[in-house]
Amino acid sequence: MTALVEVQDLAKTFEVSAPWLNRVIERKPRQFVHAVDGLGFAIERGSTLALVGESGCGKSTVARLLVGLYAPTRGRIRFDGRDAGAMLGSREAGTLRRRMQMIFQDPYASLNPRWKVHDIVAEPLREHALVDGAAAQRERVGELLGAVGMAAADASKFPHQFSGGQRQRISIARALATQPEFLVCDEPTSALDVSVQAQVLNIMKDLQRKQGLTYLFISHNLAVVRHVADEVGVMYLGRLVEQSPKAELFARPRHPYTRMLLDAIPDIHMSGRARTPVQGEVPNPLNPPAGCSFHPRCPHANARCRSERPAQLEFQGVRVACHAVEEGRI
Amino acid sequence: MPALLEVRNLRVEFPTRHGTLLAIDDVSFEIAPGEILGVVGESGAGKSLTGAAIIGLLEPPGRIAGGEIRLEGQRIDDLPHEQLRRLRGRRIGAVFQDPLTSLNPLYTVGRQLVETIRTHLPLDEAQARDRAIALLADTGIPAPEARFDHYPHQFSGGMRQRVVIALALAAEPKLIVADEPTTALDVSIQAQIIALLKRVCREHGAAVMLVTHDMGVIAETCDRVAVMYAGRIVEVGPVHEVIHHPAHPYTVGLMGSIPAMDEDRERLLQIDGAMPRLNAIPAGCAFNPRCPRVFERCRSERPDLADAGPTRAACWLVGAGAGVGA
Numbered sequence: 270m271t272a273l274v275e276v277q278d279l280a281k282t283f284e285v286s287a288p289w290l291n292r293v294i295e296r297k298p299r300q301f302v303h304a305v306d307g308l309g310f311a312i313e314r315g316s317t318l319a320l321v322g323e324s325g326c327g328k329s330t331v332a333r334l335l336v337g338l339y340a341p342t343r344g345r346i347r348f349d350g351r352d353a354g355a356m357l358g359s360r361e362a363g364t365l366r367r368r369m370q371m372i373f374q375d376p377y378a379s380l381n382p383r384w385k386v387h388d389i390v391a392e393p394l395r396e397h398a399l400v401d402g403a404a405a406q407r408e409r410v411g412e413l414l415g416a417v418g419m420a421a422a423d424a425s426k427f428p429h430q431f432s433g434g435q436r437q438r439i440s441i442a443r444a445l446a447t448q449p450e451f452l453v454c455d456e457p458t459s460a461l462d463v464s465v466q467a468q469v470l471n472i473m474k475d476l477q478r479k480q481g482l483t484y485l486f487i488s489h490n491l492a493v494v495r496h497v498a499d500e501v502g503v504m505y506l507g508r509l510v511e512q513s514p515k516a517e518l519f520a521r522p523r524h525p526y527t528r529m530l531l532d533a534i535p536d537i538h539m540s541g542r543a544r545t546p547v548q549g550e551v552p553n554p555l556n557p558p559a560g561c562s563f564h565p566r567c568p569h570a571n572a573r574c575r576s577e578r579p580a581q582l583e584f585q586g587v588r589v590a591c592h593a594v595e596e597g598r599i
Numbered sequence: 600m601p602a603l604l605e606v607r608n609l610r611v612e613f614p615t616r617h618g619t620l621l622a623i624d625d626v627s628f629e630i631a632p633g634e635i636l637g638v639v640g641e642s643g644a645g646k647s648l649t650g651a652a653i654i655g656l657l658e659p660p661g662r663i664a665g666g667e668i669r670l671e672g673q674r675i676d677d678l679p680h681e682q683l684r685r686l687r688g689r690r691i692g693a694v695f696q697d698p699l700t701s702l703n704p705l706y707t708v709g710r711q712l713v714e715t716i717r718t719h720l721p722l723d724e725a726q727a728r729d730r731a732i733a734l735l736a737d738t739g740i741p742a743p744e745a746r747f748d749h750y751p752h753q754f755s756g757g758m759r760q761r762v763v764i765a766l767a768l769a770a771e772p773k774l775i776v777a778d779e780p781t782t783a784l785d786v787s788i789q790a791q792i793i794a795l796l797k798r799v800c801r802e803h804g805a806a807v808m809l810v811t812h813d814m815g816v817i818a819e820t821c822d823r824v825a826v827m828y829a830g831r832i833v834e835v836g837p838v839h840e841v842i843h844h845p846a847h848p849y850t851v852g853l854m855g856s857i858p859a860m861d862e863d864r865e866r867l868l869q870i871d872g873a874m875p876r877l878n879a880i881p882a883g884c885a886f887n888p889r890c891p892r893v894f895e896r897c898r899s900e901r902p903d904l905a906d907a908g909p910t911r912a913a914c915w916l917v918g919a920g921a922g923v924g925a
Contacts, residue, residue: 463856464869468870471866474866492860533790
């Protein structure tokens with residue numbers, strides 16, 4: 270198997286400085302947020318990489334970088350062996366855009382309320398000139414709606430006539446219109462109720478099996494991630510702190526942050542785990558702590574963690590950035 | 600022990616141009632002193648409205664159209680506005696989903712706490728200040744003396760929710776209505792807030808009605824749970840029984856659709872369709888169009904809560920009605 274998507278040293282910095290006049294008068298320096306800072310991963314064809322992390326860890330920025338909605342500050346994205354940044358700047362941009370699509374979190378905001386479902390799902394078909402004629406277009410839209418478990422007749426309705434789960438299925442149908450190989454899903458079920466979330470997750474899994482899709486699945490819900498992912502990357506303040514195959518991550522979490530996240534999930538089966546309550550909150554990304562950015566909350570932090578930023582080390586297919594793990598202290 | 604809160608046949612309706620919508624239909628339950636009752640359901644089930652009706656904060660045009668709510672035996676649903684205002688905060692505290700909108704951005708958290716304390720308790724300014732600082736310390740806010748003079752925007756989301764919990768506990772109420780108190784927070788903070796809510800309510804002897812859509816939160820926090828669907832309670836019982844031996848098909852589906860942390864399934868159990876809108880609630884059992892075990896009687900007759908082993912469920916498959924059509 271070869272990697273469909275490969276990311277090396279990806280970084281995105283946003284400037285959040287005060288306006289020029291305020292900076293001059295108040296003598297404030299420019300300020301930057303390192304939303305994504307030196308990320309590297311690869312996604313095998315037909316598999317799912319899930320990125321998890323709390324709000325503000327940069328996971329949505331990664332999604333937007335991958336589909337080209339943001340230009341990276343540093344680093345490279347390779348798609349099917351070729352440089353995606355270069356392709357987006359060339360005449361092949363359309364081809365690349367057709368091969369990767371995105372599903373957004375909020376199915377209420379991501380569908381135009383004044384368009385009928387037909388127009389919404391057919392937009393990528395028109396944009397990329399994929400079908401000829403109105404009849405063929407109607408047929409293709411019907412097919413796409415069928416693939417996500419909706420009726421062809423739904424095409425003549427407006428988004429407000431559907432529930433949240435149905436709307437999310439419409440956005441999946443729209444994303445599938447160009448027959449993409451790679452789907453970036455940014456919290457696709459967070460806005461949905463659990464029973465509806467199950468419908469959407471089942472459809473996504475079925476589609477992956479049938480069409481060999483590759484997913485980047487972004488979520489803050491570890492239980493959902495455990496259900497859909499093959500590989501899991503855990504992000505904290507713009508960096509990957511741990512990346513490993515799903516089974517390994519959930520059975521033997523290595524990084525203290527991963528352990529904390531796993532501990533924090535309320536479990537409906539009340540397996541009676543002893544919870545280690547974790548103190549503290551995510552620090553302000555404008556002013557991240559020196560050294561390992563997790564050290565103020567970490568029970569294993571020592572002097573080295575406070576001064577030196579840990580590099581990502583790989584062993585047995587698991588990549589962890591932690592001094593304590595490296596030194597065998599935990 | 601007599602119930603702390605008793606809700607009997609509560610009905611809440613919304614008059615609209617196109618007719619009256621019945622948002623809560625014949626809901627009855629009680630909460631014992633010190634007990635934590637979870638109320639769970641999907642969007643539109645009426646769980647938040649039930650909470651709002653109890654604290655007397657139904658948004659017009661919504662109104663209580665029938666039934667009664669008793670707190671320590673006293674009827675509170677028909678109190679005049681002024682008495683209800685005094686009762687809120689003093690005997691029932693409230694914690695809402697978004698801590699930023701529950702706090703006034705223009706006053707320091709200390710001033711808001713002192714105001715609440717002095718409204719309800721006969722304390723002078725200095726005593727109220729001491730009490731406020733003790734409450735902040737109690738809810739795990741570091742350096743409470745310094746934080747006393749800070750404004751809500753200077754707190755993070757999790758810290759704000761701690762302040763809101765301190766406010767709710769300010770006058771030592773007997774009951775706290777917590778409406779999705781952790782939904783706006785990150786998982787690691789969520790765990791802290793749940794542990795806190797549980798601990799302080801136990802220490803202060805307050806009962807909690809915890810409204811949430813998150814079954815995991817319910818499982819870890821509550822003693823009993825009521826499952827709501829389309830404005831009615833479909834199943835109620837001890838939390839362990841409802842999760843592991845649900846009787847109502849909706850509860851079964853709800854539990855099966857939650858991705859579990861300790862088992863592997865290729866597909867999740869799914870309930871097809873969606874919760875009906877209020878203007879199109881099906882006749883008979885409201886769940887019948889989505890129910891995998893529906894039979895004739897479900898489409899015409901509405902089931903009431905009946906004993907179903909350790910829990911009580913509103914379903915023709917259980918209790919006295921069982922066996923008739925199954």
